[in-house]
Amino acid sequence: MPRTLRNTKIIMLRELTGYFGSPVAYVFIVIFLMLIGFFTFSVSHFYEAGQADLRSHFEWYPWLFLFLVPSVAMRLWADEKRVGTIELIMTLPISLTEVILGKFLAAWIFIGIAQVLTFPLVLSTMYLGNPDFGTIFCAYVGSFLMGGAYLSVGSMTSAITRSQVVSFILAVVACLFMVLSGWPPVTEALIGWAPTWLVNLVASFSFMTHYQSIQRGVLDFRDIFYYLSFIFFMLYTNGIILLTRKS
Amino acid sequence: MIEIKNLTKFFGPKKAVNNVSFELKKGEVLGFLGPNGAGKSTTMRMITGFIPPTSGTAIIGGVDITKSPIEALQKIGYLPENAPVYPEMTARSFLEFCAEVRGFSGVEKNKRIDETIEKCFLKDVIYQSVSTLSKGFKQRVCFAQSILHDPDYLIMDEPTDGLDPNQKHEVRSMIREMGINKAIILSTHILEEVDAVCTRAMIIANGHVVANDKPEQLRARSGLHGAVRLTLQNAELEAVKNSFNVLPGVKEIEVLDDRQKLNLRIYPESLTVPLADKVLKCATDNSYQIESIYTEQGRLDEVFRMITEVGEARSRLDRMVKH
Numbered sequence: 001m002p003r004t005l006r007n008t009k010i011i012m013l014r015e016l017t018g019y020f021g022s023p024v025a026y027v028f029i030v031i032f033l034m035l036i037g038f039f040t041f042s043v044s045h046f047y048e049a050g051q052a053d054l055r056s057h058f059e060w061y062p063w064l065f066l067f068l069v070p071s072v073a074m075r076l077w078a079d080e081k082r083v084g085t086i087e088l089i090m091t092l093p094i095s096l097t098e099v100i101l102g103k104f105l106a107a108w109i110f111i112g113i114a115q116v117l118t119f120p121l122v123l124s125t126m127y128l129g130n131p132d133f134g135t136i137f138c139a140y141v142g143s144f145l146m147g148g149a150y151l152s153v154g155s156m157t158s159a160i161t162r163s164q165v166v167s168f169i170l171a172v173v174a175c176l177f178m179v180l181s182g183w184p185p186v187t188e189a190l191i192g193w194a195p196t197w198l199v200n201l202v203a204s205f206s207f208m209t210h211y212q213s214i215q216r217g218v219l220d221f222r223d224i225f226y227y228l229s230f231i232f233f234m235l236y237t238n239g240i241i242l243l244t245r246k247s
Numbered sequence: 248m249i250e251i252k253n254l255t256k257f258f259g260p261k262k263a264v265n266n267v268s269f270e271l272k273k274g275e276v277l278g279f280l281g282p283n284g285a286g287k288s289t290t291m292r293m294i295t296g297f298i299p300p301t302s303g304t305a306i307i308g309g310v311d312i313t314k315s316p317i318e319a320l321q322k323i324g325y326l327p328e329n330a331p332v333y334p335e336m337t338a339r340s341f342l343e344f345c346a347e348v349r350g351f352s353g354v355e356k357n358k359r360i361d362e363t364i365e366k367c368f369l370k371d372v373i374y375q376s377v378s379t380l381s382k383g384f385k386q387r388v389c390f391a392q393s394i395l396h397d398p399d400y401l402i403m404d405e406p407t408d409g410l411d412p413n414q415k416h417e418v419r420s421m422i423r424e425m426g427i428n429k430a431i432i433l434s435t436h437i438l439e440e441v442d443a444v445c446t447r448a449m450i451i452a453n454g455h456v457v458a459n460d461k462p463e464q465l466r467a468r469s470g471l472h473g474a475v476r477l478t479l480q481n482a483e484l485e486a487v488k489n490s491f492n493v494l495p496g497v498k499e500i501e502v503l504d505d506r507q508k509l510n511l512r513i514y515p516e517s518l519t520v521p522l523a524d525k526v527l528k529c530a531t532d533n534s535y536q537i538e539s540i541y542t543e544q545g546r547l548d549e550v551f552r553m554i555t556e557v558g559e560a561r562s563r564l565d566r567m568v569k570h
Contacts, residue, residue, distance in 0.1 A: 010347045014333075021335040021376070084331035088392075091295045091327070092348045093320040246298055 007094045011102025012109070019110050024075070032068055032114045036060060040121065052129025054136055057121055058215050061143040062179050062208060065150050070171035072111065073154020074164040076103050077242070081162035096242060100235055104155055111147045115140065135217035142214030145227040146207050150175050152234030159241040175207075182206020248272050249400055249430050253303035254293055256286075256454075263289045265454040266303070271447075273399065276426040278445035278462075279434035282555055286454040287434040288328050291404050294432070295325045307400055321349075324398035326406055330389035334378035338369055338388045341377060342395060349396040359395055367391040368417065382409040390418065394425070401425065403433040407440060419443050438547040448547075452555040462547065468554075469545025473518045475526050476543055479509040480536040487511070490533050496520050508538060 019025040036057065040046050044056030080086040089099055125131040150171075157170035180186050182203045190199045203209045210223040249271040256264040264286040271277050279287045292298040294305040296316040305312045310319040332341055342363065346356045364370055367387045372380055377388060386409050393401060406422065407415045422431060422444045435441065441448045441462050448465055450458040458465060466472060479487065484505050491500055496516050504510035515522040523542050530537055 007348065010344065014336075014344045017340070018333065018335050083334060084327065084329055085333055086331075087292070087297050087327040088325075088331050088389075091297050091320060091323070091325045092345070093317045094348055095317060 004095070004098055007098040008102045008105070011094070011099055012106045015103050015106030016109065019106070024072075025110065028068065028072060028110075029114045029117060032064070033117060035064055035068075036118060039064070052125050052131045054121060054125060054131070054139060055215070057118070058139040058143055061146065062211060065143075065147055066172060066175050066179060069111065069147055069150035070154040070157075070168050070175065072107050073151050073171060074158055074167040076107060076155050077158040077238075078162050078164045078167045082164075090246070096239055100155070100239055100242075104151065104231075104235060107151050107155070108144075108148050111151065112144055115144060115147070132217065138217045138219045139215045141219065142211050142223070145214070145224065146211050149178070149207055149227050149230050149234075152231040152238070153178070156234045156238040156241065159238050159245065178205070178207050180206070180208075182208035182210075182212075248306075248308065249294070249432070250306040251290075251294065251303075252306065254290060254300050254305065255302045256289055256293060256298065257301045263454050264293070264300075267451075267454075267456055268303075269449065269456070269459060271430045271432065273428060273430045274426065275447055276422065276431045276433070276445045278441040278448045279432065279451060280436065280438070280441060280448055280551060281434075281451035283436070285451045285555075287451055288404055289454075290451070291325075291402055291432065291434060292327075295323060295402055296320060297327075321396075322399050324393035324396065324401045326390055326393040326401075326403040328404040329408075330386040332377045332385055332388050332392075335376060337374050337376050338380070338384075338391075339364075339373040341388060342373075342391060345392045345395055351396070359397075363391045363395050366394070366421070383411060383414050386410060387414070387418075399429055401429055401431040401433075403431070405435060406433055407435065407437065415440075438551060441547060450551060450554050457554050458550075463544070465550050466545040466547055467518075469543075469547075469550045471512070471543045471549065472545030473515050473522070474543045475513045475515070475522050475540065477509075477511045477513065477526060477530070477540050478538040479511070479530070480538050482509050482535045484509060487533075487535065490529055491526065494522075494525050494529055496522055496525065512543070 039060040040057045044059065046056045049056060077086070080089065090096075122131075122136060125136075153174050154167070154171040157174065158164075158167040160170065161167050183206070187199055187203050190202065204226075210226050213220060214223050251267060251269050251271075254264055254267045255262070267286075267290055269277075279290070281287050289298065293300045294307075294312065296312045296319065299313065304314075305319075307319045308322045310322065312319040333344075336344070339360070342360050343356070346360055351359055364373055367390060369384070369387060369391060372384050372388075377385060380388065386406075390403075390406060393403065403422075407418050410418060419440065422433065425431065426444065426446070433444070445462055448458070448460060448462050449456055450465075458468075484502065487509060488500055488502075491497055491511075491513060497513055498516045499514045501512040501514070502510070503512055513522060513526060521542070523540065527537070527540060530540075
């Protein structure tokens with residue numbers, strides 16, 4: 001196995017066992033499942049809608065992730081700085097890229113695990129009707145990618161500070177901006193006076209715009225590319241921040 | 248060999264480390280001494296690549312830390328200040344993680360870990376999570392991490408900080424033993440530690456290297472070095488003073504105590520002529536009752552104070568010249 005891959009895997013596994021070795025993981029998963037259940041059933045009226053799809057479930061992800069993902073990401077670097085282990089990890093013979101990637105992937109997989117645990121909903125729709133599995137699969141992929149984008153923002157803000165609270169707030173604000181710029185009420189407000197290209201540009205930067213098309217069951221390469229390049233850009237910035245903070 | 252070349256570090260306008268250069272061969276144990284904030288940790292962090300130097304570099308076993316850090320770090324074991332360890336991990340899983348990162352796997356990995364656990368007396372706590380360990384054990388877990396891969400170069404920031412006297416003794420004898428075939432840099436502000444383990448001591452004050460010598464030679468810089476300490480019973484101060492004052496080679500007599508016993512310190516005129524035998528002869532001639540007599544080696548703490556104060560003055564001068 002190439003060195004980079006091996007080292008990234010070692011870091012990732014350490015982080016993952018770190019999550020499940022502390023109460024953070026369980027608290028997060030329980031709260032996530034409770035909230036998503038509450039929104040799906042009580043607010044969006046999953047049963048009353050009488051449709052065998054999970055739209056009422058997936059439409060909540062952008063809002064729920066807005067608070068929950070930064071709470072996972074906030075400890076990524078801030079905690080290493082607070083405990084001082086950053087000095088240890090940075091003086092082990094591994095590259096910064098490997099550490100950043102390993103940490104990010106661990107957190108991403110963790111969010112993925114939480115999402116997989118919503119499977120009873122899929123079973124329910126299967127029991128109640130004939131859902132379109134393609135759409136459901138796309139929606140899972142889309143929300144997972146969006147979770148990764150949120151996470152990359154959180155990882156970056158976590159590198160800025162040693163305080164988890166500051167990291168959390170910065171991440172929420174930044175993510176809120178990324179969501180709102182494509183949210184219909186905001187784009188509609190823009191349409192009134194701004195030229196169409198500007199409206200499109202602002203909207204095309206938003207998590208929301210790309211999420212909505214995937215959620216509808218259209219797994220477009222451009223949407224996937226958008227999320228992956230966004231994640232790459234954020235993690236790259238993360239690296240630069242860590243390097244400049246060192247000196 | 249570790250070669251440190253003109254390491255300099257600015258934090259904003261503040262010069263934390265100023266043009267530090269030295270070489271360290273295998274078989275040497277170098278002790279960094281200095282007041283708090285003198286730049287010891289910063290220097291070590293630059294040597295291990297944690298902080299990039301403003302200028303200068305460190306070459307570890309022929310590899311430049313600023314140019315190929317990963318290759319250089321493979322040769323180093325590093326114990327950072329305050330011994331950071333992931334609190335949610337168990338001691339064993341932490342060491343496994345470090346061993347894997349160092350490229351060990353399978354049987355070799357387990358063998359190394361078991362050996363290190365044995366060496367660092369960690370057997371009783373390996374399955375305990377680090378957050379529940381006492382400061383001393385935490386320190387030893389982090390210490391274990393630094394020697395796990397049997398590196399040629401060891402850099403340790405206050406390795407005995409927070410340990411009890413027994414543990415300090417153990418760690419010191421380990422360092423001394425490893426110092427036979429490794430090059431070791433350690434920082435401390437416990438002066439006896441320098442005596443106990445170091446073959447060379449370097450005193451840093453305000454980012455300057457103000458002394459770099461063998462511990463015994465450093466001690467010789469003390470004003471007390473070569474002075475004869477003498478304790479006499481039932482002797483009369485003035486008479487004693489008079490009889491020693493006429494001895495050739497005596498520069499000065501200091502009276503430390505004259506209540507019940509007479510406690511004197513006799514300074515020699517030059518260090519080349521031993522004074523003790525003359526003092527002894529004179530005392531027996533006068534039939535004074537000698538309780539104890541010895542020649543002082545000088546005290547490191549005195550030299551340390553003297554030298555670091557010079558360093559302070561030098562940096563004050565630096566600042567004045569700049570303005």
